[in-house]
Each structure stands twice: as structure tokens, then as C-alpha cells.
Amino acid sequence: MQYVHEMPFGARLRPEGGAQFRLWAPAARTARLVLKHQQQEQQFEAHAGADGWYRLVVPEAAAGDLYQWFIDDELRVPDPASRFNPEGPHGPSQLVDPLKFDWDSAWCGRPWHEAVIYELHVGCFTPAGTYAAAEAQLPALAQLGITAVQLMPLADFPGRFGWGYDGVLPFAPHAAYGTPQDLKRFIQAAHRLNMMVLLDVVYNHFGPDGNYLPRYAPQFFTDSHKTAWGPAVNFDAPGCETVRDFFINNALYWLQEYRFDGLRFDAVHAMLDNSRPDIVETLSARVREACPGRHVHLVLENDSNDARRLAPPATPGRFDGQWNGDFHHTLHVLLTDEHDGYYAEYDRPLEQLARVLVHGFARQGGPHNSEHAAPRQAAEGTVPLGCTVNFLQNHDQIGNRAFGERLAQLADATSLRLATAVCLLNPSPPLLFMGEEFGAQTPFLYFADWSGDLREAVREGRRNEFSHFPRYAEAAARNELPDPCDPATFERSKLDWVSAQAVAHREWRHLYGQLLALRARALTPHLRRLLTGAHSAEPAGDGALRVRWRFEGGHALEMLINPQHRSCQLDSPSQPQGLEDATLLFSLGDVVADALGPWGGRWYWGHEAK
Known part of the structure; x- marks a missing residue:
């Protein structure tokens, strides 16, 4: 099977030969196409319509040719919808033939309730830092129990290394990781292992270097809103129709042409839009309409914890899941006793963790880096727990620390084992960050190859x-x-797969494999029947917590934990009350009489007595 996303932007190879080129440049006086074909450079005049579009057909153009746009006889720029820029965003774009790749026809994805997500940075996941090298690690992830790999952003950015959140060519995968064909091979290899592949996309800003749009299409931006990263993208001012279409087509491009199984939308609280429906809702609706018959999953990062954007999978205008910072923050405070920065909001961590586990969120309100943000407050209401993606670590929570420390360096092994079990053995879909599964000691630092x-x-x-x-x-x-900006910072952030073979690291991997196998066997088959708003959490003693999650048909999962460094006298026996045929699924720590040891826990499955 071959797939291509037809869009009104960029270059398109024609079945009859040659290529059509299109550029929206309403502020340009002139635009010429500069084409390098068979080592010869030629220029072709394009004429603008009243709508600001420059269009032309070049009969001799072919796949592999390089091209740029020459604006006002002053500046050469890449195609903003380039499918590939092999020399980076300051260099020429390349014509790509999407029909050269043969896809398997049987794959249609996996349902959302089966998601166990593994976030990775392609450049740091392996020493080589390529799609091909990452592909070689996929069988081990599948064996571990991972069902979805999430790639950090791939949109092309200047320099040799970076996190990817300052991309400037949203349709062009970063050349340092490999070619578009290499990326497609990675995705197909994951599918053959029954794993989904998700992509992190950034639609709230463009990076500060390599973005030429203000020169010839300033309508891409607006002064009506401000973001923490510079000019806001124009989703609601004059000219926004083309801008909205640009990003909608980008989402469809990754899902259709590359067969990604879903997208994670970065910082949607900064996608500022006063129109209705806003761009976030519109993106969801358009994707749902365009991808029938497939399990395509849409996930938000939204610091506002806006529950109205979340709904069961495939709901038009809504999203399957949201990264749940509240889960991370409450457990991080319990594990590390850190209280500065945003952790200061989590001053009752056990109580707030209890709320997260049964209602979804602990806090709500505008984030600190959004203009006109309302003060954050205690969250109200309940969201379906299948919509909250829980994690102990991710790129932000490690990389935005000054020294990039992982939890294995901040918490002792006993407490971290309990936190891992809490994350993997609750109904919400879990997310792991690369290397977490073997207790990696390498940091993940912030790195960006800026200059000047x-x-x-x-x-x-x-x-x-x-x-x-x-x-x-x-x-x-x-x-x-x-x-x-030091290359050594990037190199230090790469996973050390040699040390991963040490005994202590193999023990961590065994624990993750054990917990994920238990999740797949005992929890996943029931998650479609998880109720909303029917769960309970209550103190079980001095510092202990008992949580019960309920399912259709009367089944229940109960968790009893003592997340502290001392034993806890329980208010009632450790055995669950009112749970018939209770089966102990997993345990950590000691139970002596009615006392639960430090960082101990018990998980039970049974049927509630009527």
C-alpha cells in the first residue's frame, strides 16, 4: 500500500511527470522558484494570485531535486511545507516521492485502553541517534510490554542537536536522524511488533532561528496574543484561515502519509484562539473525520487541566488523553521532599494524590507561562481516568532540572519501586521515559545547538x-x-546501553516487565468497563492510603500504600473489606499484624459484595 497526503501547501509530484509548487507569500512582491535538477540550477518565475498564493508547474522536476524560493530577489528560503530539508532549514528543500514506500495493509492500530507509552528522543535513545538504530531496540521494548512509542518532535530545526520544540519546518523530519524513508521503516517495524507510534507536535510557536515566515507571510503571526516563546501563531486574526489549514494539514500529513497512530499536542494552553470552535477543537474534529476505521489517538499537554477537552476515544472535537502533571508532581514531592517552584502548589501531596487517582486532576487554572492566566486552584469535578496519562518521569520533568537528574538519583530504590507500581498498576494509561525501565543513571539535559x-x-x-x-x-x-549549547551536553544525555546490562539495571528491567505483564493480564482486559466518578480514596492509617477503582459488573481493583519512610499502623486489616474472592495481585514491603512497612503496597482484585 502507498499513502500520500494531498494538501494545498508545498510541492507535489504529478503522475504525468514534473511537479507543482505552491507558496503562500502575501507580503512578497515577487517569488521565483530556484530548482537544482541534474546538478543544474534554474530559476522559474511564479505569479501570485489575488489570494497571495504563488503557483507554478515545472515539467522537468523530479524526486530528489533540491529547490528554494527566491523572495523579492533578496532572500532564498525553504518551502515552509517541505517534506525534507537534508541540509537543515537554512538550506534547500528536497522533492520527495511518498509513493516510493510500501506499507503493510493490515495495521489499523490498537485501542487506547491498551496504551503503555514510551517517550524517546531519537538523537539520545542510541549512540548513533538515528531512526535505524532506534528500530533495532524496538523488539526489546515490545518484549517489555510497551504498546506505544512516542517520539519527541521531529520538525526540522537548525543545528546538529536539540529537543525539537523549536522546529521551523513542521512537515520536514529532522535530517540528522535519517531520511523520510528511514522514519517510515521505523514506524512499520513498530507496527509489525504490534506497537503504535505517536508523534509530539508543536503548534503553539515556531523556533527563533530558521523561521523565514515573518518576511513573506507575516499573517502567520498575531500581536493579539503573547506566548512565553515569542510571537503567537495567528489562529483568530485576519489571514488565520490559511494558517489554521496549514496546521490541520500537518496533523493529517503525519497520520496519513507516515501512518503515525496518534499525536501529542505540545502546550495547547499556548495555542491562543478566541474563535469558536477554536483551533484545538477543530484539529480533533478534522482528524476524526479523516481517519475512519483506524485507532488514531490524540493526546494533549494542557497545563490548564481543561477537562472539557477530554472524552472517550474518537469523540469528534475531543481528545483521548492528557499528560497528567498532577500525578507526577504529587508523587515527586512524596519521593524527594522538594517543595520549590511549581512543587509548592502540592503542599498536601498524599491528599492531592488521592484526588488525582480517583478524580483525575488535583489543580486547575491557567499555567504560569500563559498571559491573563487565572490563579490555579483545587480542581473540581471528575474526568474519565482513561483520559489521564500518568508518569513518574518525562523529558520536561528531567530535562528542565538544572542537572537533568532522573528519579533513580533523587529517591532511594525502595520508595521508587512503590511509585513505579502505583504508576503501572492504576487504570490510567502510563508513560515511561526512555531508560526509566532499567534505572538509567545518565542525565537528560536541556541541549540546543544555537549559535551567535x-x-x-x-x-x-x-x-x-x-x-x-x-x-x-x-x-x-x-x-x-x-x-x-555544548555538544558534550548532548552526548552526556545519550542512554548508556552498556551499563544497562549491569545486575542492578537488569533488576529494574525485571520489575518493569513484571508489572507490565501483570497490567496486561489482570487490568487491561477490564479497562473498557472502568466507571467514571465511582471510585474512592480514604486514609488507611497515619500516612497510608487505600484506593478502590470500580468497574461495570461489580468488579473492583484496590490499592493500599504507605508512601513514607516509616511503618504505618493501619486503621483496618490490610485485607480489603467488602471485596469477595479478593486475589492479591502484587505486594511490596512487609505487613506485620496490622502495620504496613515503609513504602509498602498491596493490590487486590475482586468483586464488591452487594
């Missing part, structure tokens, strides 16, 4: 940011923070 004034601005920004944190202030003052 931008390089120094980023360095200074990091120093200023961490000077406000007591535990980092001294290092910031002494200029001892890792330099994000």
Missing part, C-alpha cells in the same frame, strides 16, 4: 532561571550549570 547571540541568550537565560532556586543558585552564580 542566541547561543549566549540561552546560556544567560538558564543561569537566570536557576538562580531563583535555592538548590541551584550557587551553581548558577559560579557558572557551573551544564552549557546547553
